[in-house]
Amino acid sequence: xxxxxxxxxxxxxxxxxxxxxxxxxxxxxxxxxxxxxxxxxxxxxxxxxxxxxxxxxxxxxxxxxxxxxxxxxxxxxxxxxxxxxxxxxxxxxxxxxxxxxxxxxxxxxxxxxxxxxxxxxxxxxxxxxxxxxxxxxxxxxxxxxxxxxxxxxxxxxxxxxxxxxxxxxxxxxxxxxxxxxxxxxxxxxxxxxxxxx
Amino acid sequence: xxxxxxxxxxxxxxxxxxxxxxxxxxxxxxxxxxxxxxxxxxxxxxxxxxxxxxxxxxxxxxxxxxxxxxxxxxxxxxxxxxxxxxxxxxxxxxxxxxxxxxxxxxxxxxxxxxxxxxxxxxxxxxxxxxxxxxxxxxxxxxxxxxxxxxxxxxxxxxxxxxxxxxxxxxxxxxxxxxxxxxxxxxxxxxxxxxxxxxxxxxxxxxxxxxxxxxxxxxxxxxxxxxxxxxxxxxxxxxxxxxxxxxx
Numbered sequence: 001x002x003x004x005x006x007x008x009x010x011x012x013x014x015x016x017x018x019x020x021x022x023x024x025x026x027x028x029x030x031x032x033x034x035x036x037x038x039x040x041x042x043x044x045x046x047x048x049x050x051x052x053x054x055x056x057x058x059x060x061x062x063x064x065x066x067x068x069x070x071x072x073x074x075x076x077x078x079x080x081x082x083x084x085x086x087x088x089x090x091x092x093x094x095x096x097x098x099x100x101x102x103x104x105x106x107x108x109x110x111x112x113x114x115x116x117x118x119x120x121x122x123x124x125x126x127x128x129x130x131x132x133x134x135x136x137x138x139x140x141x142x143x144x145x146x147x148x149x150x151x152x153x154x155x156x157x158x159x160x161x162x163x164x165x166x167x168x169x170x171x172x173x174x175x176x177x178x179x180x181x182x183x184x185x186x187x188x189x190x191x192x193x194x195x196x197x
Numbered sequence: 198x199x200x201x202x203x204x205x206x207x208x209x210x211x212x213x214x215x216x217x218x219x220x221x222x223x224x225x226x227x228x229x230x231x232x233x234x235x236x237x238x239x240x241x242x243x244x245x246x247x248x249x250x251x252x253x254x255x256x257x258x259x260x261x262x263x264x265x266x267x268x269x270x271x272x273x274x275x276x277x278x279x280x281x282x283x284x285x286x287x288x289x290x291x292x293x294x295x296x297x298x299x300x301x302x303x304x305x306x307x308x309x310x311x312x313x314x315x316x317x318x319x320x321x322x323x324x325x326x327x328x329x330x331x332x333x334x335x336x337x338x339x340x341x342x343x344x345x346x347x348x349x350x351x352x353x354x355x356x357x358x359x360x361x362x363x364x365x366x367x368x369x370x371x372x373x374x375x376x377x378x379x380x381x382x383x384x385x386x387x388x389x390x391x392x393x394x395x396x397x398x399x400x401x402x403x404x405x406x407x408x409x410x411x412x413x414x415x416x417x418x419x420x421x422x423x424x425x426x427x428x429x430x431x432x433x434x435x436x437x438x439x440x441x442x443x444x
Contacts, residue, residue, distance in 0.1 A: 075436040107397050125435040138263055138394060140323055151437040164423020164431050165416055173415055177408035
């Protein structure tokens, strides 16, 4: 067991013990600055003027840095993860990360010339909801809510709700449909995810 | 299919009469008893999109620069405003009726017949409504999910609303021949413009997802309910509790 891992385990168990204490909870301002930093990084990539391919891989890095792709992957797998082996689940999570970042990284040009204005935040459930308005080129402003949690050990975005449309719910339905079509075979799903997106 | 719709329309009006004027609760989950039939309509819609709508919208989007496309769609939505004012009045949302009437006046005069959306620039935001929303305000339940030919995802209530909107559009009574033709042309062109503008999202739902029918259904239900709730934050699951809570 390396140092990083044990530190994480200690932090996690501390967090579990101290959950009801508001002093340890993720603050609204920390969540807001996380979202602002993510948006700033996205704008920086767009302004860089690199090739589409280079920008796409930069976007994948932004996803890795700001999103809790691990929890997103486990959520989309749903109850199927309980009957799967540890190795199967971790192979799925790895494949999902690639698929997810490719799928959404590809759509970055929707942000070109756009603006996201963070308006405020509030605590809800075990996380913080950061409210913002997106002003993208050629479309009316719309509401984007970022769900931020620090339960992974550091503040990360785990879901984005765009005008009431829940990204995680859509992705869960998608992975569920893929799994159904492969008769619940996680191995086949993982292999195909590596090719998709 | 029309029979079913008429029967349901009667049920909707009965429900309205019984419920009085309390808005219906916002729908939850998926109510799709005629899924097999809906999936049939969906695959036809998808084929039509692939063969015609998508290529035509690409042609339209590439032929005309964005400002022109925006002008066309502004013109079409401006002509839709009188009908929306009527709906606002039927909903007893008098402030919105005034808001939309004022938007119509400002855009029609200062926006050169609605080509420029000067009202939005002046801070009068777009508050779209339709008769489906009016039915909701009157207490009619959402009804079953329905995929309509050519139109796409809907619910029974929304579909009934569309028919009424078509029938009570003031343009049908007030407008003369050439304006009516221009209005119809602009609204068709605006649909192509939307298809082009949101092509990334639409292509990803229709052609890149495993089950495009259920993805479209989910997307539609969530955004329609968000609209009818006045933009209230919908509930969501806490994935941390879901994933770690049971282990």
